[in-house]
Amino acid sequence: MSNMNLAGARWVKSRHSGNGGECVEVASNFPEVMPVRDSKDPEGPVLVFPADAWRAFVAAAAAGEFGSI
Numbered sequence: 001m002s003n004m005n006l007a008g009a010r011w012v013k014s015r016h017s018g019n020g021g022e023c024v025e026v027a028s029n030f031p032e033v034m035p036v037r038d039s040k041d042p043e044g045p046v047l048v049f050p051a052d053a054w055r056a057f058v059a060a061a062a063a064g065e066f067g068s069i
Contacts, residue, residue, distance in 0.1 A: 004048060006035055013039055026054075 009027035017023040023039040034054035037046045049057075060066065
């Protein structure tokens with residue numbers, strides 16, 4: 001996936017993100033994967049996760065499985 005073309009990525013931040021700059025952005029317009037980047041460094045590296053793994057992570061975080069972060 002390192003050669004993935006992300007030129008058409010539609011990046012969005014969570015509506016739960018504050019203004020402190022500690023945010024990630026995701027591009028959900030790729031059906032099989034979830035590209036994730038640091039909102040403070042939009043030209044920096046992008047992590048690409050399988051979409052089902054990303055959904056499981058978000059569900060676990062919402063359920064408090066990682067404690068208070």
